[in-house]
Amino acid sequence: MKSIELFAGAGGLGIGLHLAGFKPVQVVEWDRFCCDTIRENKNRNINAVKSWPLIEGDIKSVDFKNFAGKIDLVSGGPPCQPFSLGGKHQAYDDSRDMFPQAIRTVRETQPKAFIFENVKGLTRNTFRNYFEYIKLQLEHPNLVCNINEDWTDHLKRLEKHHTSGIRTDLHYNVVTRLVNAANYGVPQKRERVFFVGFRDDLGVEWSFPEETHSQDALIWSQINDGIYWDRHNVTKDSRVINLRSKQRAVKLEQKPTTLPWLTIRDAIRGLPDPEKNADKNNGFSDHRFQPGAKTYPGHTGSPLDEPAKTLKAGVHGVPGGENMVAFPDGSVRYFTVRESARLQTFPDNYLFHGSWGETMRQLGNAVPVELANVVGLNVANILKATA
Structure with missing residues (x-):
């Protein structure tokens, strides 16, 4: 067509x-x-x-x-x-x-x-x-x-x-x-x-x-049956679940028929830690570590075990403060371009032209x-x- x-x-x-x-x-x-x-x-x-x-x-x-x-x-x-x-x-x-x-x-x-x-x-x-x-x-x-x-x-x-x-x-x-x-x-x-x-x-x-997907189904898989954590080999003492999700889980009487929301952990699975080899692509295109991420009021990043907050294009080529992943230990870092591309469900073989700020602008608008x-x-x- x-x-x-x-x-x-x-x-x-x-x-x-x-x-x-x-x-x-x-x-x-x-x-x-x-x-x-x-x-x-x-x-x-x-x-x-x-x-x-x-x-x-x-x-x-x-x-x-x-x-x-x-x-x-x-x-x-x-x-x-x-x-x-x-x-x-x-x-x-x-x-x-x-x-x-x-x-x-x-x-x-x-x-x-x-x-x-x-x-x-x-x-x-x-x-x-x-x-x-x-x-x-x-x-x-x-x-x-x-x-x-x-x-x-x-x-x-x-x-x-x-x-x-x-x-x-x-x-x-x-x-x-x-x-x-x-x-x-x-x-x-x-x-x-x-x-x-x-x-x-x-x-x-x-x-x-x-x-086709829902938050309730994700909560069920994280709290009610634990399948989410088993899939990612996350031990019980490493699991972080917010209070609102726990309160919502109590009200779920049966397993939702929809699929669970996909999380950041789901999306970036298989990608190596970009910070360990900050000067390399780690075997994946557009997967370089970008330093300088920090939290401030209104910009706290996206929890690893939830879907990301909306990726933003930012102003004058500078990505918004929410374009960060927040890890269970409280640390944060910027998403790499490849991670952002996965959050926008682009294929891994699709490359983006320009600096980190420019490519993040393209992804934030996509x-x-x-x-x-x-x-x-x-x-x-x-x-x-x-x-």
């Missing part, structure tokens, strides 16, 4: 969708370092990206009309800074908001479906009207904002058109969902909002994939490959059934 990947970043969403069966005919990304990462892996013949037709540049200058009616899926993660909980919160007044370009791509290509991902901050009450504005534009991409028309006036026109019941033009049925990646087998508590739409004429009925694959497989199966 043919796709177009927008705002590709380091490739997380695109790789996951590739694994789900989508083959991009065009990949667009403006950031030089992200493009260097993709090109490096293309040159190394990494299967997921080796055939990607990459365009490095401003999406505003890319014309997609030649692909009208020929595309199964448009996907991407429009830059999140205007809505990020760590950003300046300029929202709809921020020129970095790339949703208008994502909507233009849908309008020009008329794909069978689209998948867009963005930060949790977009769902904040402060931005609620703009969230609805984005959704309505995706549902009615041909109802374009007029020159000098305020977005709130455009929203009113969209609302009137939407409630009129008239569906003679291009129309999509859109589902939005705020999801926690940990509930889908990603070893990271990463909350993101998805916009998934299917073209109205396909007659698709769709709901977001069911969650979509977990496994989450993209879960959503992509579900959408792919629906599209195959309509063919």
Whole structure:
């Protein structure tokens, strides 16, 4: 199935969708370092990206009309800074908001479906009207904002058109969902909002994939039956379990049917300790020790035996203070690039271009490959059934 990947970043969403069966005919990304990462892996013949037709540049200058009616899926993660909980919160007044370009791509290509991902901050009450504005534009991409028309006036026109019941033009049925990646087998508590739409004429009925993993299942495996610790050969006197988990375990009457959340210990299993040979990669690419990690109020790292907290891109290339692992003995250290890649479920043979801070920025902005694959497989199966 043919796709177009927008705002590709380091490739997380695109790789996951590739694994789900989508083959991009065009990949667009403006950031030089992200493009260097993709090109490096293309040159190394990494299967997921080796055939990607990459365009490095401003999406505003890319014309997609030649692909009208020929595309199964448009996907991407429009830059999140205007809505990020760590950003300046300029929202709809921020020129970095790339949703208008994502909507233009849908309008020009008329794909069978689209998948867009963005930060949790977009769902904040402060931005609620703009969230609805984005959704309505995706549902009615041909109802374009007029020159000098305020977005709130455009929203009113969209609302009137939407409630009129008239569906003679291009129309999509859109589902939005705020999801926690940990509930889908990603070893990271990463909350993101998805916009998934299917073209109205396909007659698709769709709901977001069911969650497969849970915190309760992890607690059960750590406290109720101890299978988690046995798998990692951790002795009883080395096990650290927080009070909240112990209190929650008492309330569990039977073993959950879901799989346990994956933890940092699960994710980095098999990777050697980077600090013991700090000047080497320890047999794994991008696995170098980065000194200087320390805790301070609000930045305490991620406990080893829980999913990681959300990896953050940081500001001016400096990763956030939460990009650390906290060991049972109270010590902390920064995640290596390879460990961070595993937390984002990238394959071990995928390399990242740039300094440690730059690569961590790419990873902090990425979509977990496994989450993209879960959503992509579900959408792919629906599209195959309509063919």
